Amino acid sequence: xxxxxxxxxxxxxxxxxxxxxxxxxxxxxxxxxxxxxxxxxxxxxxxxxxxxxxxxxxxxxxxxxxxxxxxxxxxxxxxxxxxxxxxxxxxxxx
Amino acid sequence: xxxxxxxxxxxxxxxxxxxxxxxxxxxxxxxxxxxxxxxxxxxxxxxxxxxxxxxxxxxxxxxxxxxxxxxxxxxxxxxxxxxxxxxxxxxxxx
Amino acid sequence: xxxxxxxxxxxxxxxxxxxxxxxxxxxxxxxxxxxxxxxxxxxxxxxxxxxxxxxxxxxxxxxxxxxxxxxxxxxxxxxxxxxxxxxxxxxxxx
Amino acid sequence: xxxxxxxxxxxxxxxxxxxxxxxxxxxxxxxxxxxxxxxxxxxxxxxxxxxxxxxxxxxxxxxxxxxxxxxxxxxxxxxxxxxxxxxxxxxxxx
Amino acid sequence: xxxxxxxxxxxxxxxxxxxxxxxxxxxxxxxxxxxxxxxxxxxxxxxxxxxxxxxxxxxxxxxxxxxxxxxxxxxxxxxxxxxxxxxxxxxxxx
Amino acid sequence: xxxxxxxxxxxxxxxxxxxxxxxxxxxxxxxxxxxxxxxxxxxxxxxxxxxxxxxxxxxxxxxxxxxxxxxxxxxxxxxxxxxxxxxxxxxxxx
Amino acid sequence: xxxxxxxxxxxxxxxxxxxxxxxxxxxxxxxxxxxxxxxxxxxxxxxxxxxxxxxxxxxxxxxxxxxxxxxxxxxxxxxxxxxxxxxxxxxxxx
Numbered sequence: 001x002x003x004x005x006x007x008x009x010x011x012x013x014x015x016x017x018x019x020x021x022x023x024x025x026x027x028x029x030x031x032x033x034x035x036x037x038x039x040x041x042x043x044x045x046x047x048x049x050x051x052x053x054x055x056x057x058x059x060x061x062x063x064x065x066x067x068x069x070x071x072x073x074x075x076x077x078x079x080x081x082x083x084x085x086x087x088x089x090x091x092x093x094x
Numbered sequence: 095x096x097x098x099x100x101x102x103x104x105x106x107x108x109x110x111x112x113x114x115x116x117x118x119x120x121x122x123x124x125x126x127x128x129x130x131x132x133x134x135x136x137x138x139x140x141x142x143x144x145x146x147x148x149x150x151x152x153x154x155x156x157x158x159x160x161x162x163x164x165x166x167x168x169x170x171x172x173x174x175x176x177x178x179x180x181x182x183x184x185x186x187x188x
Numbered sequence: 189x190x191x192x193x194x195x196x197x198x199x200x201x202x203x204x205x206x207x208x209x210x211x212x213x214x215x216x217x218x219x220x221x222x223x224x225x226x227x228x229x230x231x232x233x234x235x236x237x238x239x240x241x242x243x244x245x246x247x248x249x250x251x252x253x254x255x256x257x258x259x260x261x262x263x264x265x266x267x268x269x270x271x272x273x274x275x276x277x278x279x280x281x282x
Numbered sequence: 283x284x285x286x287x288x289x290x291x292x293x294x295x296x297x298x299x300x301x302x303x304x305x306x307x308x309x310x311x312x313x314x315x316x317x318x319x320x321x322x323x324x325x326x327x328x329x330x331x332x333x334x335x336x337x338x339x340x341x342x343x344x345x346x347x348x349x350x351x352x353x354x355x356x357x358x359x360x361x362x363x364x365x366x367x368x369x370x371x372x373x374x375x376x
Numbered sequence: 377x378x379x380x381x382x383x384x385x386x387x388x389x390x391x392x393x394x395x396x397x398x399x400x401x402x403x404x405x406x407x408x409x410x411x412x413x414x415x416x417x418x419x420x421x422x423x424x425x426x427x428x429x430x431x432x433x434x435x436x437x438x439x440x441x442x443x444x445x446x447x448x449x450x451x452x453x454x455x456x457x458x459x460x461x462x463x464x465x466x467x468x469x470x
Numbered sequence: 471x472x473x474x475x476x477x478x479x480x481x482x483x484x485x486x487x488x489x490x491x492x493x494x495x496x497x498x499x500x501x502x503x504x505x506x507x508x509x510x511x512x513x514x515x516x517x518x519x520x521x522x523x524x525x526x527x528x529x530x531x532x533x534x535x536x537x538x539x540x541x542x543x544x545x546x547x548x549x550x551x552x553x554x555x556x557x558x559x560x561x562x563x564x
Numbered sequence: 565x566x567x568x569x570x571x572x573x574x575x576x577x578x579x580x581x582x583x584x585x586x587x588x589x590x591x592x593x594x595x596x597x598x599x600x601x602x603x604x605x606x607x608x609x610x611x612x613x614x615x616x617x618x619x620x621x622x623x624x625x626x627x628x629x630x631x632x633x634x635x636x637x638x639x640x641x642x643x644x645x646x647x648x649x650x651x652x653x654x655x656x657x658x
Contacts, residue, residue, distance in 0.1 A: 002441070002467040005433065016425060035168065041467075044433065049237075049613075051428040052145040057099065057138065065096070065177075067166050072443050072466060074411070083441075083466040090166060090177040091096040091104060091135075129254075129262070143331075143425075146239040151232065153195065159190070159271075161260050184260060184271045185190040185198060223356070237519075242331040245287065245326065253284070253365075255354050278354060278365040279284040279292060279323075317544070329519075331613075334521040339475065339514065346546050347472070347553075372542060372553045373472040375477060378655040386655060387606065406654070417655075420621065425519075427616040448654060450599070450629050459629075459654045499600040505638070527569065527608065535566070535638050535647075560636060560647040561566040561574060563606075 002076055004083060006052040007046035009058055011037040011071070033068040033088045036093065037082065046086075063093040096170055098177060101140035105131040105165070105176040109143055110146040131176065132188065140180075150180045157187040190264055192271060195234035197246055199225040199259070199270040221256040224281065225270065234274075244274045253279040284358055286365060291340055293319040293353070293364040318375065319364065324353040328368075338368045345375040356368035378452055380459060383422035385434055387413040387447070387458045409444040412469065413458065422462075432462045439469040472546055474553060477516035479528055481507040481552045483539070503538040506563065507552065516556075526556045533563040566640055568647060571610035573622055575601040575635070575646045597632040599647065600657065610650075620650045627657040 004010050022058040039062045045054045058064060071084030098104050107128040133156045139148045152158060165178030192198050201222040227250045235240045246252060259272030286292050295316040321344045327336045340346060353366030380386050389410040415438045421429045434440060447460030474480050483504040509532045515524045528534060553554030568574050577598040603626045609618045622628060635648030 001470040003470055004467045005440075005465045007464060008466060047187050047424070047430050048141070048145055049143040049425040050145050051424055051426050051430070054145070064099075065168050065170075074466060075433050076441075076469070087100060090101045090102060090168060091098045093170070094095040094097055142235070142239055144239050145238040148239070149237050158193075159262050159264075181194060183193045184196060184262060185192045186266070188189045188191055236329070237331040238333050242329050242333070244370055252287075253356050253358075275288060277287045278290060278356060279286045281358070282283045282287055328494045330517070330521055331519040332521050336517050336521070347546075349542050369476060371475045372478060372544060374476045374529075375546070376473055377658045379658055381628075381653045382651060389610060393620045423612070423618050425613040427612055427614050427618070448631050450654060452629075452657070518611070518615055519613040520615050524611050524615070534569075535640075537636050557570060559569045560570045560572060560638060563640070564565045564567055 002074070002081070002083075003042055004041050004043035006043050007014055007054070007056065007086045008043045009039050009056065009064075009086050009089065010041040010074075011064065011066070012040045013023075013037040013080065013082055035068050036063065036065050038063055040081070043082065058086060058089060058092060065090045065093060096135055096168070096175070096177075098135050098137035100137050101148070101180045102137045102177055103133050103150065103158075103180050103183065104135040104168075105158065105160070106134045106179065107174065107176055129162050130157065130159050132157055133173065137180075152180060152183060152186060155180065159184045159187060171175040189267070190229055190262070190271075191231050192231035194231050195242070195244065196231045196271055197227050197228040197244065197252075197274050198262075199252065199254070199272065199278065201225040201268065201270055209244045223256050224251065224253050226251055228269065229273075242281045246274060246277060246280060253278045253281060284323055284365075286323050286325035286355070288325050289336070289338065289368045290365050291321050291323045291338065291346075291368050291371065292323040292356075293346065293348070293366065294322045295304060295319040295321070295362065304372055317350050318345065318347050320345055322363070325368075340368060340371060347372045347375060378403070378417055378450070378457070378459075380417050380419035382419050383430070383432065383462045384419045384459055385415050385432065385440075385462050385465065386417040386450075387460065388416045389413040389456065389458055411444050412439065412441050414439055416457070419462075434462060434465060434468060437463065441466045441469060471543070472511055472551070472553075474511050474513035477512050477524070477526065477556045478513045478553050479509050479526065479534075479556050480511040480535065480544075481534065481554065482510045483507040483550065483552055505538050506533065506535050508533055510551070513556075519523070528556060528559060528562060535560045536562060566605055566638070566645070566647075568605050568607035570607050571618070571620065571650045572607045572647055573603050573628075573650050573653065574605040574638075575628065575630070575648065576604045577601040577644065577646055578597060584648065599632050600627065600629050602627055604645070607650075620652060622656060629654045629657060 014036050039058050042056050045056050047053050066089050070088040071082035108130050133152050136150050139150050141147050160183050164182040165176035202224050210272040227246050230244050233243050235241050254277050259270035296318050321340050324338050327338050329335050347373050352370040353364035390412050415434050418432050421431050423429050442465050446464040447458035483505050509528050512526050515526050517523050536559050540558040541552035578600050591638050603622050606620050609620050630653050634652040635646035
């Protein structure tokens, strides 16, 4: 299990259907980077200068949108995840 | 439904009339980027260092102006929206 | 009506007399950018980290000076305005 | 009259004697930029995050030194002034 | 023993199996930089503006993930370690 | 007299002995920039966000060390001084 | 004696054995920059926005590690020292 640090969340990126151009399957690096995924773990939250910790608003299982350049890729148990700060999330898809 | 995170708002950009130059319809990337739209969702607001959350001043349904480079485009239910921080809005059109 | 967000003000730029060089009227982009105007709307003010909102010191109707690169141009009701943060104003002309 | 905004001060730059090199008067842009002047107006001061306003320490009439790149030039009533943040002043000349 | 300063942690990087390409062992600088390791020492934590010290959440012995560009390499007792700010850690592997 | 603003100090730079290379006196711009001097005036100190003013720790007459790129040169009464923020001083020489 | 300002520490860099490549002593600028040394003086500490001063955690005599680009070289009494902010230290070697 991965436990994100601070205000980070871990996101399982949605499988994207294979993209084809005129029947030809595109190479991985020719695909659009994903911008949607499912939150699989949430950190304890950011510590304010007042010493208070701000509880994250997203929760495990939330579907979220993010900028395609947000986050850091990590591999865990043969699966790829994105780790990003909660504030890099744009919106929860409900 | 999209629920914006923190101090973000989601904006439905106004349809712009097709631009033509001498009767020729311009390609999409030759159009001016939009700078006005309607707020369709508002986040819970920014958390101050004091721990207090600042309620946004814009509301669902407000018509707003923004800089043409503000925000991130997202697609949801076959419609394009802009997600931006409330502070990137310039003014409410009343 | 335009209601500026946060600590922004909306400024109606002074009409500048047509500039001529040896009797030839200069093109728009050869004119000096304006640095003076009249405040037509004032936002509610900036929120401090303490949660307090700082009331702006400029008021509707004030004549103000600003740097020629300050602000964002917006069009409203066929008139051009500048929107800028109150702190980008240099001085009130009394 | 010019009333500076926030922690700004307005400075009347000292007249500099015409500079000559071997009897030839130098063009304006070949002169050293001024670094000394007289404060002619003082803003209400900067607002701290605590909401408190810090009264400026310089006063109208003070002779001050500043970096030659500090401030913004403004014209008012056919005279040129410099507007700068109080904190860009280096020292009061007593 | 190394005692990290402030909010820093010291990480023993995991031994990575020798990488070979077609039977040829890769030179050190052709290997991927490690992104996982074990925390061997934890600093006292960051001091907030309120004067409070935030106790780190990672502990000695935790397995952690980090960005491959995070931290500074140090040598101690013939072993190489990474020193980084706790906030540069992405997640604890549990 | 020069009264520095805020957390600034005024430093009289130590006379440096003429540098010669093989008996040839070096031009001014070939000399090392000074890094030591005597504090001749001290500002009232920096104002914190809490509104409190931090009294400077250096005092008139202190010999101090600073980085060779720190500070701004000013001329006063035919003498050259350096004005810099107290925090740009490295150490007091006792 | 050198008394560092604020949160600075003064470090006596460890003598490094002469480096030779194939019996040839390397010139000074071909040596690795030192990353370890002994603290010889400690400043009073950094002042927080709350007005509180944070006492440094390192003490005179501590052996410390630092990044090879940290600090400013100063000469005092014919010996070279490094002056750096306490927060640029990586770890205390115990």
